Amino acid sequence: MAAYVIRRLLVNALVFVLISIGIFVLVRVAPGDPVRMMVDPEQMRGGGAAFIEAKRHELGLDRSVVVQYGNWLSGALHGDFGYSYVANRPVSAVLGERVGPTLQLMGAALVVALVVSVALGVAAAVRRNTAVDYGATVLSLAAVSVPPFFLGIVGIYLFSLKWGVLPSAGMTTPGGGGPVDQLRHLILPGLILAFVTAGPFTRYVRGGLVDELGADYVRTAEAKGASRARVVMRHALRNSLIPLITVVMYQIPQMLAGAVVIEQVFAWPGMGQLAVSSIGQHDYPVIVGFALYVAVLVLLCNLIADVLYAVVDPRVSLR
Amino acid sequence: MTAMPAGAPAEKVSKKPSLEKGPGPGGAPSASPRARAVRRFRRNRLAVAGGAVLGTVVLMSLLAPLIAGDPNAVDLDAVRQGPSGAHWFGTDTSGRDVFARTLYAGRVSLLVGLAAALGAVVVGTLFGAVSGLFGGVVDNVIMRIADIVMSFPTVVVILVLAGIVGPSVTVLIVAIGMTQWPVAGRVVRGVTMSLRDREYIQAAEASGANARWLIRKHIVPAALPPVTVTGTLAVAQAIMLETTASFLGLGVRPPQASWGNMLNDAQNLTLIQTMPWLWIPPGVAIAVTVLAVNFVGDGLRDAVTPGGRT
Numbered sequence: 026m027a028a029y030v031i032r033r034l035l036v037n038a039l040v041f042v043l044i045s046i047g048i049f050v051l052v053r054v055a056p057g058d059p060v061r062m063m064v065d066p067e068q069m070r071g072g073g074a075a076f077i078e079a080k081r082h083e084l085g086l087d088r089s090v091v092v093q094y095g096n097w098l099s100g101a102l103h104g105d106f107g108y109s110y111v112a113n114r115p116v117s118a119v120l121g122e123r124v125g126p127t128l129q130l131m132g133a134a135l136v137v138a139l140v141v142s143v144a145l146g147v148a149a150a151v152r153r154n155t156a157v158d159y160g161a162t163v164l165s166l167a168a169v170s171v172p173p174f175f176l177g178i179v180g181i182y183l184f185s186l187k188w189g190v191l192p193s194a195g196m197t198t199p200g201g202g203g204p205v206d207q208l209r210h211l212i213l214p215g216l217i218l219a220f221v222t223a224g225p226f227t228r229y230v231r232g233g234l235v236d237e238l239g240a241d242y243v244r245t246a247e248a249k250g251a252s253r254a255r256v257v258m259r260h261a262l263r264n265s266l267i268p269l270i271t272v273v274m275y276q277i278p279q280m281l282a283g284a285v286v287i288e289q290v291f292a293w294p295g296m297g298q299l300a301v302s303s304i305g306q307h308d309y310p311v312i313v314g315f316a317l318y319v320a321v322l323v324l325l326c327n328l329i330a331d332v333l334y335a336v337v338d339p340r341v342s343l344r
Numbered sequence: 345m346t347a348m349p350a351g352a353p354a355e356k357v358s359k360k361p362s363l364e365k366g367p368g369p370g371g372a373p374s375a376s377p378r379a380r381a382v383r384r385f386r387r388n389r390l391a392v393a394g395g396a397v398l399g400t401v402v403l404m405s406l407l408a409p410l411i412a413g414d415p416n417a418v419d420l421d422a423v424r425q426g427p428s429g430a431h432w433f434g435t436d437t438s439g440r441d442v443f444a445r446t447l448y449a450g451r452v453s454l455l456v457g458l459a460a461a462l463g464a465v466v467v468g469t470l471f472g473a474v475s476g477l478f479g480g481v482v483d484n485v486i487m488r489i490a491d492i493v494m495s496f497p498t499v500v501v502i503l504v505l506a507g508i509v510g511p512s513v514t515v516l517i518v519a520i521g522m523t524q525w526p527v528a529g530r531v532v533r534g535v536t537m538s539l540r541d542r543e544y545i546q547a548a549e550a551s552g553a554n555a556r557w558l559i560r561k562h563i564v565p566a567a568l569p570p571v572t573v574t575g576t577l578a579v580a581q582a583i584m585l586e587t588t589a590s591f592l593g594l595g596v597r598p599p600q601a602s603w604g605n606m607l608n609d610a611q612n613l614t615l616i617q618t619m620p621w622l623w624i625p626p627g628v629a630i631a632v633t634v635l636a637v638n639f640v641g642d643g644l645r646d647a648v649t650p651g652g653r654t
Contacts, residue, residue: 172591174607178623286499315500319500
């Protein structure tokens with residue numbers, strides 16, 4: 026077990042280095058002076074060409090590319106992503122305050138998506154090839170076919186503008202506040218992200234449960250007189266949810282992509298909105314910082330998925 | 345659509361997986377894997393309906409110059425007009441015809457979707473075949489890369505690339521191809537590995553066939569049915585990604601219309617409230633097209649999978 030985890034960690038570290046090289050290349054390709062990217066703007070003020078030259082030397086920008094990459098990576102690993110052009114503050118601080126809202130949006134959506142998809146997936150699997158099943162199929166296909174930004178605009182049109190029951194933007198009412206107000210702001214973006222996420226989940230739950238219901242132990246349980254509900258809930262569902270754990274971990278990075286779009290529609294002050302607005306403002310250090318954040322998140326989710334899968338299901342051999 | 349040929353044998357006559365045979369033109373027509381797949385597909389009502397809708401969308405996009413006027417013609421005497429006989433979907437804030445823009449946008453979205461999906465499938469087929477043929481370390485490395493790439497959100501890759509290199513259709517196609525290949529890659533790897541143990545492949549190898557020959561003559565034909573399925577689903581995915589990127593302002597650049605950037609134009613509360621004809625047509629167009637492609641892809645999967653829907 027320990028050897029397996031260590032091996033996975035090493036593979037992930039290697040992949041992270043590869044990704045970071047890719048991002049580093051992009052940083053070099055990006056227009057703009059790297060000195061400006063890395064030096065605190067407060068220090069730059071009043072500094073002339075000689076100052077910038079001295080800084081260039083200090084930062085090692087006159088050294089070889091390999092040394093530069095090493096410096097950059099060790100800085101990034103210590104949380105030093107340079108300075109935002111626009112905010113004139115460290116990228117880690119600018120990004121850091123955006124993590125919370127994004128996690129809140131994704132967390133709420135994930136909980137709703139899991140509850141809905143398990144219920145719908147079980148109903149579809151138990152009543153296979155009935156209207157319920159086809160309905161679930163169509164709904165889960167719709168979830169991956171209707172663009173979330175269109176759903177967002179429709180939601181704003183109906184609930185905010187036409188009926189005036191839900192707010193159309195932000196996390197709280199400026200000046201107002203309170204938990205109820207926050208919840209009202211969360212409903213539209215949260216439900217739309219949940220809908221998009223629940224689509225694939227439902228298909229996995231249904232597929233997994235259909236497979237399990239065909240297994241021998243299900244017939245045994247039924248032969249011993251267990252009720253249908255007991256067979257489904259206590260026996261088959263438990264086993265069929267094992268693969269869902271990994272699917273959820275793999276889907277979290279995809280949820281982040283959905284959050285990027287939804288934050289944009291609802292002016293939700295998260296990482297995605299920051300990244301999109303940074304592109305418009307050519308704030309390259311923030312874009313690079315965002316890319317590294319996502320890379321770490323992806324690798325972490327992959328690692329957790331692999332390990333959890335092995336821990337939960339004793340049948341999985343740890344190669 | 346058309347009725348089934350009379351006297352066609354029941355579906356369960358042969359359970360031989362269609363991918364073992366390849367879509368050869370010869371043989372008895374009613375028993376060939378392709379004929380059986382076509383028949384199964386036709387029986388799937390959702391898939392046939394999806395195909396019909398998709399056909400209509402493609403046709404309307406292709407015939408856009410005949411059906412609609414100039415999508416970029418600015419008419420300042422007719423700005424912000426609701427739907428009418430002259431402008432079926434009304435006009436936007438520059439007086440451009442929304443109907444014409446929706447049709448022309450369809451050309452861009454379909455083209456980008458097709459090109460990106462094709463790229464992903466070609467790259468995936470190549471990597472998958474190499475992975476399955478050589479096995480061992482090569483296989484391990486390629487599949488690990490595939491795992492990571494697959495879990496990397498494409499939207500973020502587009503965002504970073506477009507943010508640094510600048511948004512363009514090329515960036516879109518490259519980014520989608522780069523991140524979507526593992527789906528086809530895994531499928532082809534699976535097919536290749538199941539082929540490796542078959543006598544005719546071993547015979548080909550024994551008579552001196554190299555990897556290139558094996559891939560071209562044996563693996564690609566055998567993998568074609570399942571790859572068609574992943575390719576179709578990849579088109580849906582790619583259209584979705586293109587419109588998402590264009591909506592974020594990172595894809596197709598104005599004044600060229602794309603379904604995504606038409607929705608981007610409608611991103612303020614006043615326009616959303618007062619001019620729904622600006623954002624409903626492109627939004628519905630995306631949803632209908634992607635849904636249709638997904639239905640067709642699903643139908644194809646059930647059609648080429650022995651045993652049908654599980």
